[in-house]
Amino acid sequence: MALDAFPPGLSPEDQIEPLACGRDAADVWDHAADGVPDEHERSCPHCAAAIADARGLDGIVHRMADEVPPPPPSLVDTVMEAVLNTVTAELRPQDLLALYSPAGPARLSRPAAARVLRHVVDRMDGMRARSCRIEQDGLALSVAITVTARFGVDLASVTARVRQMVVAAGKQALGTPVARVDITVVDLWEER
Amino acid sequence: MSVLHVGDRVVARVAARAARAVPGVVALRPDLTQALLGIAGTVFGQERGPLSADGASAVVEGGHAEVSLTVVARLGHNCRDLAAAVQRAVTAEVAAYTGLDVLVRVTIADVLIEGPRSGGP
Numbered sequence: 001m002a003l004d005a006f007p008p009g010l011s012p013e014d015q016i017e018p019l020a021c022g023r024d025a026a027d028v029w030d031h032a033a034d035g036v037p038d039e040h041e042r043s044c045p046h047c048a049a050a051i052a053d054a055r056g057l058d059g060i061v062h063r064m065a066d067e068v069p070p071p072p073p074s075l076v077d078t079v080m081e082a083v084l085n086t087v088t089a090e091l092r093p094q095d096l097l098a099l100y101s102p103a104g105p106a107r108l109s110r111p112a113a114a115r116v117l118r119h120v121v122d123r124m125d126g127m128r129a130r131s132c133r134i135e136q137d138g139l140a141l142s143v144a145i146t147v148t149a150r151f152g153v154d155l156a157s158v159t160a161r162v163r164q165m166v167v168a169a170g171k172q173a174l175g176t177p178v179a180r181v182d183i184t185v186v187d188l189w190e191e192r
Numbered sequence: 193m194s195v196l197h198v199g200d201r202v203v204a205r206v207a208a209r210a211a212r213a214v215p216g217v218v219a220l221r222p223d224l225t226q227a228l229l230g231i232a233g234t235v236f237g238q239e240r241g242p243l244s245a246d247g248a249s250a251v252v253e254g255g256h257a258e259v260s261l262t263v264v265a266r267l268g269h270n271c272r273d274l275a276a277a278v279q280r281a282v283t284a285e286v287a288a289y290t291g292l293d294v295l296v297r298v299t300i301a302d303v304l305i306e307g308p309r310s311g312g313p
Binding site: 061062065066096099100103104106107108112113116173175176 | 276298303305
């Protein structure tokens with residue numbers, strides 16, 4: 001995928017937390033993408049959750065890209081949007097992350113990047129994102145994310161699943177390497 | 193001999209038009225002044241046509257122009273690739289139309305997460 005396009009030395013390197021079964025989530029994602037899950041991955045619930053995460057991100061990224069653009073806003077929408085923009089959209093320099101571009105200076109709103117990462121975690125089975133803080137060193141991001149989990153979700157796999165999702169979303173949706181992901185499970189919820 | 197000078201506004205309009213045509217760009221986001229002018233224009237019934245420079249500004253000096261663009265992207269388009277695509281499209285379009293050498297700064301101010309619902313109810 002597009003990771004090759006990063007400048008050298010920026011691929012996410014980290015102490016990688018395995019899934020509860022001991023497998024590496026990135027490997028499981030790769031096998032799922034290639035359509036060659038092995039014997040263990042086909043039967044293991046932890047690997048199944050990781051594979052579902054991968055399909056979820058794929059669905060989000062590609063479905064959104066394929067959707068037709070919304071029709072032009074009506075007059076009222078235009079006015080309302082302009083007013084809201086006036087009030088809320090003044091970006092401060094500290095709210096911006098640098099994007100790698102050979103074609104000139106490129107930046108991305110930090111709150112928008114955090115919203116994207118929270119969104120992909122929200123779409124994972126049994127997980128909801130609460131807060132997401134992003135720091136940048138060079139181009140690489142450090143992400144600190146707090147999540148709540150559905151009661152019964154295997155907490156031992158949460159770190160590996162969320163980390164893999166955030167790293168993949170950084171690569172695919174933002175285009176910026178994620179070097180570090182700190183995950184805190186702050187609460188549990190029960191589905192009725 | 194005569195010399196053609198191209199104004200800031202011309203470059204901004206060409207840049208905005210080129211940027212809006214890049215797949216994954218939902219809209220350009222106006223800055224404070226442009227937003228207020230836009231509101232005034234709407235109230236007084238002024239059309240803001242396809243050549244609106246909202247979200248783009250440019251400074252021309254000699255044969256060189258610096259363009260700043262603020263865009264809203266759609267989730268699913270890689271932000272880094274989108275920014276580079278906007279820079280390339282705008283550089284090419286402004287150079288082709290005005291002959292100026294251009295530096296393009298792109299800021300992705302927002303990423304649209306929820307698109308229109310696909311399909312009917």
